[in-house]
Amino acid sequence: MSQDVWNFIFIGITFGIYIGIALWAKAGSTKEYYTAGGGVSALANGMATGADWMSAATFISMAGIVAASGYDASRFLMGWTGGFVLLTTLMVPYLRKFGKATVPDFVGDRFYSKTARLVAVFCAIFICMTYIMGQMRGVGIVFSRLFNIEIATGVIIGASIVFFYAGLGGMKGITYTQVAQYCVMVFAYTIPVIFISLALTGNVIPQMGLIGDFTKGGGEAVPLLQKMNDLSVELGVTKYTDGSLSTTDMFCITAALMAGTAGLPHVIVRFFTVKSVKAVRKSACWTLFFIAIIYLTAPALGLFARTNLVDEINNKTYTEAPSWFKNWENQGMIAWVDKNNDGIIQYGKGKAFNGKPVMEAETRGDHGQRLVKNELTTDLNEVYYDRDIIVLANPEMAGLPKWLIALVMAGCVAAALSTAAGLLLVLSTSISHDLMKKIVNPNITDKQEMAYARMASFGALVIASYFGINPPSSFVAKTVAFAFGLAASSFFPTLLMGIFSKRVNKEGAVTGMICGITFTFAYIVYFQFIADHTNYLFGISPEGIGFVGMFINFIVTFVISAFTPAPPQEVQDMVEHIRIPSGAGEATH
Amino acid sequence: MSDNKDSAAEHYKGSLKIVGSILIIWAFISFGCAILFRTWMDANMPKIGNAPFGFWMAQQGSIIGFVLLLLAYTFLMNKLDEKHGFGEDS
Incomplete structure (x- = not known):
């Protein structure tokens, strides 16, 4: 059978599964639409969050970045996993106890102000929109390569599928499709690497191969990393295990990615789908475990591929x-x-x-x-x-069978679709719930709210597809710096202070969020699009500037709060209430 | 009521201690071992297989550490909840 036939079979089967799940899990109420009714098991939520988290960029590009830059790429490996420690210990148990359906909901209630809610809605939309464009582009590229169609057609096919199960099924549909997508992704990612590890190092476990000996061709066994370093010296490039980034920059980028991870709304809302605070913790362990499987494999794959x-x-x-x-x-x-x-x-x-x-x-x-x-x-x-x-050529390099190549393709599509769906949900609920219901017209019914959510997701997809087809020059490639930097400088500090300080008030939070996000946004735009030099402030590249923006947010918030009145008593009581883990009940809206 | 309030305050204090300890280890294994002291670690710590210690921490060790930290966090927090009578949810 030819490669095309295999691709069609694999993509066809996986799409069939996704659509089947969507039909089975169609959301009937806003509660199911926003939080899947709150009854998802910790394990299933862990898998779904893993799929939500790993985007097309992670799936396709991360191993490539490791292969190209060796030690330097560790910033992504640590940043995107270490953030979950922050997320779990500082954020989600408390936000789950608070029991509302969206992140702006918490900001609006904790800082008792419509302005705060509006700023939060704006941040959420902005972060998710920049992120989702890259996903749509990713779907388009994979489809166009698979079936030799235009990228535009590929984007439209991808968008229709996502709308079908995310727009209609809401959180319930998304969660169970993501579970299936995680399974596709993890097999697609790890199986080829196991074969390559066997061929290069004789080790079944790729992580052991990474620190093992190169034995291919039956010659004398040499340490694989040593071989790569020697080759690098011979070729005149930086040694694989040495970095070329400055320590300051490496530190700031890693920190910004970690804080950004803990502040990304589409990851936070995933934890609103489980039953209790206890289940949130358990689910977070599963999530990081499932993510770690892929993140621990990427460095091995990177080294193998570079050697090959x-x-x-x-x-x-x-x-x-x-x-x-x-x-x-x-x-x-x-x-x-x-x-x-x-x-x-x-x-x-x-x-x-x-x-x-x-x-x-x-x-x-x-x-x-x-x-x-x-x-x-x-x-x-x-x-x-x-x-x-x-990642894409990997199975070919290792001479693996055609069905495995098709599986990798299906994995790429799963990665892009699952992330796009999760982002789409946050976009649509921010508009239907936080903007329409809480700010514009509180009198709309449950049915109307859901209709708004579906309209909003349709609108968001149209815009995202447009930019997926016509990327504003280098814009899409830079979305990582944008989304993480913005989340690190806006949501992360504001949520953190909202939970752990009773004194921080609305004046402080609103000014802090605006200062943090404006500074980060301006810095990124200046160095990515306007300046033609790279004389960074303190040597921090735009990727890492969210870390500085985060401190600006913290400082501004504390200073302004100190000079303005303390929050009302009921808000302070609420903060005490969310610190008690029991009695979380179902997430409401 | 005041009993409940006291126990809530105690619980919160205890949870801050747990979170604090977890985050200190978290910072040490990632920012410490893998970034700030990595050259020293590479030179003075035993190699993991063929990989220098700092490099291995940056690409594998810290991630494994994060998973273990979350398990420890979950275990300790659940124990703390029960101690203060907040563990009734399953």
């Missing part, structure tokens, strides 16, 4: 290059420019050429390679590869 890549192509003539090299070259994801005209592929320091490759359509080079129109650099490196292929 260097080993199989460096100093080989183009004619003897492996077939996956030529396949992905045909897709425009790999390019080779023969700078010294020797017919041999040299991989080394620097870039082969500037920017993404722009390929000549018909003419081929002397050795049959595709030619690029890009301006070449003077660096010795002759190879360009898109880091996304580390």
Whole structure:
């Protein structure tokens, strides 16, 4: 059977499962729509949160980042898992006890003000919107590669599927589809790596392979990391186990990603679906466990893929290059420019050429390679590869069977759809519940509220799809810095102070949120889009600036609160109430 | 009523201690071992397999540590809840 047939079968089966679950779990009330009725088991919620959390970017790009930057990539590995420790110990048990359905709900009640709620709604919409655009783009790219269709068509197919089960099924539909999606993802991610680990190191467990010996080809066993470091020195690039980022920058980025994780509304609301505070804790353990399976595999995959890549192509003539090299070259994801005209592929320091490759359509080079129109650099490196292929081309590099490649494709789609669905829910509830019901017109009925939620999710998808099809230049690629930085500088400090301080009042919280998010937003926009230099403040890159924004929020909030009246007694009582874990009841609205 | 209030205050104090301890370890294994003291760790700590200690902590050890920390947190908090009579929910 050809690869296309396998892809169709796998994607078809998984879509069938998702739609089947959506029909079975159609939400009948706003309670089911917002929090799945509050009766999801800790284990199921853990899996669903894992799927919600791991986006297309994590699934496709993370191993590629590890492969390309070695130690430096640890900031993502630690940032996106360590954040769950903050989330679990400082946030979700208290917010679950509070018992409302959305994050702006807590902000609005705790800071007894419509302004605070409005600012929170705005932050939530902004964070989720930037994030969801990247997901729609991801779905589009995978579909277009799978079925040779336009990216636009791929985005529209993806959007329709998401609307079908997220827009109609609400949280209930999303939760149970995400459980299925997690299962698809975890198999798609780990199985190929196990095979590669066996081939390279003889170890069944990839994590052992990472710290094990390279034994491929029956030669003398050498430590794999040592081999990679030696190769790096030979090629003139930074050693794999050394970093090139400054300690300050590494620290700030990791901290911003952690705080951002603990402040992302689509992750927080997932914990409103379980029964009690005790179940929240248990569910958080499961969540991190399920996430850790993939995050512990990524570093192994990254190292294996980098070794394979260097080993199989460096100093080989183009004619003897492996077939996956030529396949992905045909897709425009790999390019080779023969700078010294020797017919041999040299991989080394620097870039082969500037920017993404722009390929000549018909003419081929002397050795049959595709030619690029890009301006070449003077660096010795002759190879360009898109880091996304580390996961996508991985099964081919290892010579794995076709059905496994199809499984990886289905995993990519699952990753993108599950995250998009979770974000869509927060977007639609922020609009229907916090904006329409709580601010504009408190008299609407349950049915009307749900109709607003469905309309809002349709509207949000249309906008997200539009930007998925026409990404505003480099915007989508930078969404990670945006979403995490903004969450770290707005929701995280505000929620934290709302829970652990009784003295922080509405004046402080509102000013703090606005100052934190404005500073972070301005800094990111300035260095990503306006400035053409990188003289960062204290050497902190835009990725890590959310950490500074967080402190600005803290300081502003405390100072303003100290000079303005304390919150009313009932709010202080409420804070005491949420600190007691028992009697959480069902999440209401 | 005052009994209940006292026990709530005690419970809150106890929970802050647990959260504090968990977060100190959390910061040490991630920011400490893997970032700030990593060069020292690489040079002076035993290798994990073939990986230098700091590097291994950054890519594997800290993540495993986070999972264990959450298990410890859940265990300690559940115990604290029961001690103060807040453990009736399942």
